[in-house]
Amino acid sequence: xxxxxxxMIDSIINQRxxxxxxxxxxxxxxxxxxxxxxxxxxxxSDDDPAIIAKLEAVMKEMK
Amino acid sequence: xxxxxxxxxxxxxxxxxxDLKSQIGAFDTKLLVFFSSPxxxxxxxxQKVQNAxxxxxxxxxxxxGEIVSGKMLxxxxxxxxxxxxxxxxxxxxxxENPKNENxxxxxxxxxxxxxxxxxxxxxxxKYVGMIFVDGLSGAEEKLIDKIGDLTNVTFIGGSxxxxxxxxxxxVFANGKSFSNAAVLAVLKPGVPFTFIxxxxxxxxxxxxVVTKANEENREVIEFNDKPAAQAYAxxxxxxxxxxxxxxxxxxxxxxxxGVPFVRSPQRIKGSSMLFYCGVTEGMELSxxxxxxxxxxxxxAVAHAKQDLxxxxxxxxxxxxxxxxxxxxKQLSDDYGKIFSDVPTxxxxxxxxxxxxxxxxxxxxxxxx
Numbered sequence: 355x356x357x358x359x360x361x362m363i364d365s366i367i368n369q370r371x372x373x374x375x376x377x378x379x380x381x382x383x384x385x386x387x388x389x390x391x392x393x394x395x396x397x398x399s400d401d402d403p404a405i406i407a408k409l410e411a412v413m414k415e416m417k
Numbered sequence: 418x419x420x421x422x423x424x425x426x427x428x429x430x431x432x433x434x435x436d437l438k439s440q441i442g443a444f445d446t447k448l449l450v451f452f453s454s455p456x457x458x459x460x461x462x463x464q465k466v467q468n469a470x471x472x473x474x475x476x477x478x479x480x481x482g483e484i485v486s487g488k489m490l491x492x493x494x495x496x497x498x499x500x501x502x503x504x505x506x507x508x509x510x511x512x513e514n515p516k517n518e519n520x521x522x523x524x525x526x527x528x529x530x531x532x533x534x535x536x537x538x539x540x541x542x543k544y545v546g547m548i549f550v551d552g553l554s555g556a557e558e559k560l561i562d563k564i565g566d567l568t569n570v571t572f573i574g575g576s577x578x579x580x581x582x583x584x585x586x587x588v589f590a591n592g593k594s595f596s597n598a599a600v601l602a603v604l605k606p607g608v609p610f611t612f613i614x615x616x617x618x619x620x621x622x623x624x625x626v627v628t629k630a631n632e633e634n635r636e637v638i639e640f641n642d643k644p645a646a647q648a649y650a651x652x653x654x655x656x657x658x659x660x661x662x663x664x665x666x667x668x669x670x671x672x673x674x675g676v677p678f679v680r681s682p683q684r685i686k687g688s689s690m691l692f693y694c695g696v697t698e699g700m701e702l703s704x705x706x707x708x709x710x711x712x713x714x715x716x717a718v719a720h721a722k723q724d725l726x727x728x729x730x731x732x733x734x735x736x737x738x739x740x741x742x743x744x745x746k747q748l749s750d751d752y753g754k755i756f757s758d759v760p761t762x763x764x765x766x767x768x769x770x771x772x773x774x775x776x777x778x779x780x781x782x783x784x785x
Contacts, residue, residue, distance in 0.1 A: 389697030415566035
């Protein structure tokens with residue numbers, strides 16, 4: 355499977371930034387500080403379970 | 418004038434308090450932020466500052482040196498008072514045992530009750546968070562990471578110091594002093610505000626990818642699939658034995674949009690490297706080289722002034738490693754003078770927080 359990480363990153367950014375470009379930058383920075391560089395993931399990136407687990411934890415906190 | 422600063426280098430805590438009260442005078446203080454040298458007993462000074470300003474919300478922390486408009490100080494207490502025009506509303510919460518996963522949630526529940534709004538929905542243009550953490554707790558990454566997950570409100574602050582003794586640091590909230598704790602405050606300023614995050618480094622274009630780490634201990638075991646100390650020394654072109662002498666001038670940084678979030682090496686342990694803040698496996702770090710703190714800071718303050726039109730107050734959290742470098746280069750006076758015309762307080766910290774936990778940086782909250 356591929357592309358799940360990009361999907362999750364996009365979902366986090368959309369949910370939290372709500373189209374505010376300043377917030378998009380801040381949320382990307384927060385992800386990078388967690389060790390997840392949003393620019394490195396595309397629709398064809400492998401579904402790395404360790405990264406997916408980190409992103410799931412972020413999504414859980416946001417609820 | 419809706420923000421007032423004061424400082425005292427007097428001998429006893431009673432003399433310091435008297436000095437502070439005489440400078441702040443009849444000002445109607447809603448919020449008082451203060452930073453105190455650890456030479457003043459933390460539990461006593463915290464209580465006395467609160468007693469001196471009984472109607473105010475009060476928070477702060479201990480230091481490794483203080484900053485006030487125009488000066489870098491030692492063994493002093495610096496304070497900034499805000500009236501209700503500058504800060505419409507404020508809520509302070511203490512997070513004890515900050516490594517506990519649930520401790521931030523408890524504080525956030527209190528903020529939500531006070532401001533009658535979920536923290537996730539609060540407008541970061543209208544609210545700002547401040548954070549001061551026990552500088553020896555090692556809890557900063559977890560705290561700021563959790564805070565960042567729960568809200569878009571920006572939290573800015575730093576880690577308390579103890580004059581480089583590394584024995585005990587304290588945070589203050591409403592008359593009490595705490596260790597192994599963080600103080601969080603959410604402010605609703607009545608005036609526009611902005612942030613400065615400034616660090617004086619350039620990217621040398623050499624990458625160090627964290628391939629093995631003990632994240633809990635801030636330890637990098639391998640960079641680029643090699644023992645960390647060896648890989649760091651190699652990119653510098655020096656022997657491993659020489660590498661520690663380069664730590665202050667050549668830390669590493671996570672580049673975000675070209676701007677470094679600095680991670681400072683602390684020491685070599687075996688073949689690993691310990692850092693002053695967190696490093697994560699997979700993180701691509703860049704080798705940095707120090708540039709001109711005075712010039713960069715002056716520009717950052719000028720830029721903030723241009724943004725806001727004018728500045729009525731700055732809270733400056735300046736990394737102790739910057740302070741040591743300024744001392745070493747005999748530039749402390751020049752640094753203080755950058756803030757001569759601006760009501761400023763600050764302190765030398767064991768770590769800085771802005772979006773994440775960082776090193777060798779100054780984080781500043783700036784009010785119009």
